[in-house]
Every structure is written in structure tokens, then in C-alpha cells.
Amino acid sequence: MSHLDQVLAKIDADLEVSLNRLFRWLEVPSISTDPAYKDHCRAAGQWLAEELKNIGIDASLRETGGHPAVVAHAKGEGKLRALFYGHYDVQPVDPLDLWDRAPFEPSIITLPDGRKAISARGAADDKGQVLTFVEACRAWKAVTGSLPINITFLVEGAEEDGSKFLPEFIEANKDELKADVALVCDTNMWNQDTPQITSSLRGMVYEEVIVRCADRDLHSGQFGGAARNPIHVLSKIIAAIHDESGRITIKGFYDGVPETPPEVLEQWRGLGLGEAEFLGPIGLKHSAGETDRMLIEQVQSRPTCDVNGIIGGYTGEGTKTVIAAEARCKISFRLVGDQDPEKISANFQAFVRERIPADCSVEFIKHKGSRALALPHDFPALVAARSALRDEWDKDPIVIGSGGSIPVGGDFKRILGLDTLFAGFGLDDDRIHSPNEKYDLKSFHKGTRSWARILAALAE
């Protein structure tokens, strides 16, 4: 019996105790955004540090500007150094009356289709996922007394609060956190049976635009026809962002957008992600993106722009004949490849300014800017993880981009020069951030086994 087989057998045998450990962690209401739970956050971090120490890993709670971070170091057999990242904090639980069970009293539930799952706030996001990695390490330690590779743990306590102090912390501990690859377990599987590696993340530019015309709200009977209406101005700007073919018309917007290699496109085509499958569940039939791109490209490999909110004038019941003094919108761009957030922000602002009539004004509030991230398709850790996941799930993992943005990947790249492999076992129906969050038992069990295999594969 190989070491790996012994490790996997140990994981199977210990599932019950592993679950019990997870339950103890889930009982700690580590809500990072609510100051009332400050001590609970620290307690959740402390719990993890103790568990790591129990495995024989040198762990401590480290102060940041906010909730403390757990940092731990474990020497392994191989030369590779991995930085594992996760978070021990959880989302708030309100509205509490929509929960079927108390959010901090974890239990095993049976879903309507027979699946078993762990019900609790944080079960999937991210305590359950973090523990798949920790329990894999525990099994390796138990069987071999060591780990296949060197691992540094960085498990923070403020991810749900925007990881405000994390970049600063990484910067301050640059040398200590140095590694060859980052591993993050905070993403989803393709479906219940198919693992997924998220090999790219779109970047983001998020801006707020405020158009102001007259210095007060006006009566449209008195001024209508002569006074500039900021809602019209803003609508014209929004309308001009996309052309007829769905392309974004902002100058230089597509600079740095790579073409997906034909063989990858071929694999995507094979996934059969059609409009019916993807849009049907949300009540739509026709994709609205660039007309010359497959739907899967539209949502994963192409940059996009969406107005996320707009408001101006009278929005209550009934009527009011007002010409508003201002109108505002929030607008975000998802970036890919080498698109430069600074340049896109500047070009977008210029695009808007060009369309602001003579005596109106515009104000911008810049909320976010981050570059897209992408692993090369032949990145060694990616290749190793693919084969390990294939072994565990009997299915080739889907290697795919995520439409979303996970800022920590950008921090690792920028500060540590590190590429990140995102592998996680969440499912689309986990209801993270919502009432009745759950994490499939299968995700927890086979997730732990998957990490045991990935650690072995990374050592080769």
C-alpha cells in the first residue's frame, strides 16, 4: 500500500472525527463585519491555530489592522513551497427567520434529492473548504509523520469584510510568505460529479458616475424643454458604451485581451453550455453579449461592462413632474488578460467627459481596480492538480476562467509574484451568503481526499 493509499484510507476512517472538528469550528459565530462578534472571530482563528499545532504544525495568531490572521509553517519532504490561503470569518446571518436551522448549530441534513450536507453558516464559505485542506495535511502527518511539500498557511479573518488589511499584512511579511505557488480553496466544482480548477479570474474596474445639471430639482412644466436633464445625459452615455454587436466602444478597451487558443475553445465547445442550460434557469433565452462569441466566452474569457445600479429624480409612487438636478449610476467592468485597470478607468472617464454637455458636470467615485489573473495552461501545479483530481473523481476536471473576481489572487501576484491555483469543492446550490448555507458531505469527504492527492502530485 503506497503512502497515498494509506493517507486516503486514514481520511475515510477518520471522516466522523473530521466532521466533529468542523462542527466545533462552525459553532463559533465569526462574523467579521459586525464588531459585536470581534471576540468570536479571534476565537475562530485561535481554534484553527490550536488544531494546526495539534498536527505538529507551527501556528500562531498574528495581528493585522483588523481581525487576526492565522499563519503557520510546515516543513515537507519535497522542495516545492505552497502558500495555502483561506478565511475563517463568515457572512452575517440575517434575515435569521429565513433559516430552517440555527446557523451556528451545525447538523447533517438530507437534501430533497437524497444528498447529505452540513448545514451551518460558513459550512461552505469557507470553514468547510479550509478544513478539507487541513484534514488532508493531518492524514499525511499521521501516516508519514511529514507532508509531501512545504506549506505555509495564511488563513485570514476578514475576507467577508473586504480583506482590508490583508495586502498590508502580506507586504509586511513578504519574506515569510514567499512560496512557489498559492493554493486557494474557496471556489466551486463544475457540478456534483465534476471537479473544477479555476485557472483565471477576471479583474475589475468599478466606478460610480454622478452627472449634475441644474443646481436644484426643477419643475418640468416650467423648465422642461430648455433645462438639461441629467437622466437623459446619463442614459445616452450608457447607451453609447456597447455597439450593435455588443462590443464595448471605449477607446483602447480591448488592448491586452488575449484570444483563447483554438484547442481550449474546442474543449469549451464540447461542454455544451448552451443558452438553454445557462440562461434558462434565470428566465432568459438569448445571450446578450458580443454577437460573434460563444456564450462561454462571453461569461469567462471576454471583458464585460454592466451598469449595476442607476438612480435619479422621482422614484416613489405615482407621479412628480420633476427634472432632477443629478443622476448617478454604478458601473463595473470585468477585465481579462493584460487589460490595465488604470488605463481603462482613465479611458472610461474620458469617454464620459466627452459626452457631458457644456454646463453640466460629472463626478467619479472610483471603487475598485484589479487586474485579471490567469495561470498558463502548462503551469506545473495546474498539470499536477488536474491529474490528482482526475484520479479522485474519475473525471477530467474542468479548467476554466471565473467570471468573478477574487482579489487575494491579485495581491499574491502583485506583492509575492505568485501564481494561484484555485481548487474548491463548493456547489452552485450551497447558498453561501444566504440563509441555509450548506456544504455537501461528499464535497467535504472527497475534497479532503482530493487535497491529499494534490499534495502528493505537487511533490512529484
Place this chain on the structure above:
Amino acid sequence: MSHLDQVLAKIDADLEVSLNRLFRWLEVPSISTDPAYKDHCRAAGQWLAEELKNIGIDASLRETGGHPAVVAHAKGEGKLRALFYGHYDVQPVDPLDLWDRAPFEPSIITLPDGRKAISARGAADDKGQVLTFVEACRAWKAVTGSLPINITFLVEGAEEDGSKFLPEFIEANKDELKADVALVCDTNMWNQDTPQITSSLRGMVYEEVIVRCADRDLHSGQFGGAARNPIHVLSKIIAAIHDESGRITIKGFYDGVPETPPEVLEQWRGLGLGEAEFLGPIGLKHSAGETDRMLIEQVQSRPTCDVNGIIGGYTGEGTKTVIAAEARCKISFRLVGDQDPEKISANFQAFVRERIPADCSVEFIKHKGSRALALPHDFPALVAARSALRDEWDKDPIVIGSGGSIPVGGDFKRILGLDTLFAGFGLDDDRIHSPNEKYDLKSFHKGTRSWARILAALAE
């Protein structure tokens, strides 16, 4: 001394008692929109009915679906029958802390430039204006024992609540309210020294548009690029309504829009209403309407379209990467001449529907529709009133259209076939609907004298 001169002398002599009467009326808080003031509304109506009876006019309080209306009939010497309309209800007074004086404790104040004014809620809108007419009638009765013409009074108690039951009441009392001309005292002067007759009112179409795409709010990271964004759809629709020259592009929109006669345009040009005068006070410099029209045309004789409100997606603090399920706007059209509100509403809805993508939907909420009104420039009552006002103010009255809409004029036209002459003595700084409403003492005094003259002129 002619009868008219005696009447004018009587008005001058009785100014103090007239003012006292107005104060008694202003003390009644007849706020029509607030059910708590229901009895006060009735009391304000009752007060007027009693005053009319005191003058010897047959008056009574008549039930409607809402607050009662005062209806009165007075036989006069001449053959002409006029229907006088006004309202005894007032706007709410909140925010109360912005008032310098108690809103229902009327007093005479001195404005910074030395003008004397009556301070109270309803002083200008509309109790003070209504009483100019009543006191003119009182003086005629006192001097001659009769009135120059036959007058029916219709003074309602729910104008500030949208006159919801008025059309029904007019319909039900059609024969009783029959007349040759309607007189309304609820409008403004051109400026402190120059009287004004409002000879036309723009009509209105007011619609709410709700565009729906997906059946729920979406995460823009997951669906951005493929899912249709209703804010974009709505913005494109709004952007398409006006062309480069400011013209409205909806099919048939300009059908029935008359050209203003050259001599009237000439008079308007002479008014010197430039961008600096009109737009300067609201912080603008450049008029935004049809590029081939004078500003005064843009706001008075041309039809317009304004989006009065828009909302969709996330509008709170910070960011949320959401693609909204719906976006909505409120949009109003001001109509002139013979523009047909029904046709414009239908063509607008078709215009929107043509721009709704395949699997999105649109809902319309139709709020209002009314035709524009215009007195022929040679309308006898208009000619008579012009000369009477010229005699009183030593200035030719400005005969002009109003950009606003006064629905009662439409009701009189539609139900009674009656043209309406709007003559009033309010000023732009009267702060109607706002804290510190006032009515100039000069408006009250010379307004009463003006009506005395107009009644005489109408009898000729």
C-alpha cells in the same frame, strides 16, 4: 363717477376689512391630502359659502366623493355667463421647522426689498387669489346691488389632492355649470409690475415604464456578458427619444403641433427672455431643447419629453456587482395644440416595445393623459381682460402659454365645451407648496381691482 370708479374706490376703502376676511379664511388649516384635516376642509368651504351668502349670492356646500365643493350662482346685468373656478384647500406644511411663522396664523410681513406681503399657507395658492375675485364681486354688489355679468362659482376642496372627484362632479352637474367662459384665478403675473393672461396650457402624457429581463437579480461575475441588463435596455430607449437636434423621434409625435404666428413670435422675441435670464438662476447657461427654436418656444409652445425618474439595481453606498432583474422610469410628455394624448401614448409604447429585446418584457403604468388648451388670440373674453388689465396696471398684459398643465381647464373644455381664461396675481417668489408661502399685498389689492375691471369689461 362711473359705477366702475365707485367700485374701485369701494375696494380701496375696504382693503383692511377684505384683508381681515382673508385672514379668517387662512386660519382654517384646510389640508386636503391629510385625512386628519377633513373637518377643517369642510369648515373652509363652509366659510366661503357663508361669505357669498352675505354678499347676497345663493351659495351652498355640495358633496363630492371627497371634500365638498362650494357652488354658488349670481345673476348679473349682462347676458354673459362666467364660471369662476378656484380652490379652498391648501398644501401640507411640512417641514414645519422651515417656516419663519406659524403657517395658519396669517400676518403682514415686509420683504427684504420693502414689499408688504401676507404670510400664510394658502395665501397665494389659492385662498388669496380666490378672494380677489370674491371681493371684487362684493364691491360691485355694494355699489350697484348687482353684478355686471352672470356668475357661477365652483370652488373645490381637493385641488392639491389631484381634483380626483372634480370631473365626475362637473359631469353630474353639467347643466347647472353651463357658461360662456371659465375664469380661473390660480396663475402668476409676468413680474411684479406686469400682468399676465395664461392663454394656453400644455397637455400631458405621463407613463411609467418597467423593463424586466432575468427573473431575479444576478451576480455580474457569473452572468455578466451574457445576461441582458435592463438598465442598458432602458438607457438605450431613453437615449433614442431625442435626436441630435433635440427633436423627439417618436412616430407622429409632432402631429397637431401648431406653428406660432410670426407676430406672436415677434412679441416673444421682444421679451428678451435669454438663456442668462431664464437658466442663470438655476445654475445653467445653455438651453437643451430643439436647436432651431427660441428658448421661450422650447418652454411654452413646443411639446417636450422629460424622464422624471429612473431606478434600477443597487443604489446604496459602495458597490454591489449585480445585474438587476428590472429597471424602471417615469416619463412625461408636455403636449401643445392638437396633439392627441391617446395617440402619443400608443406611439410611445410602440416605440418602447420595438426596442425591447426578444426575451425581455415591458410593463406600462399610465398615469395621466390630457390635451393641451389654447384660447384663440381673438377670443372676446381674452380681448376684454387684456384691456381691463392694461387699465389697472398701465402695462399691456403678457399673453402667454404656460409650460405647466392645469387639468381643470381640460375638464371644462371636455365636459362643458368651455374655454378658460387664466388670470392670476401670484408671483414667482410666492413659495407656493413650500415653507413661508406668501402673497403680495399689492397682488391682493390690485388683483381685486383687476377683477372688478374685468367683470365690467366682460359685460361690454
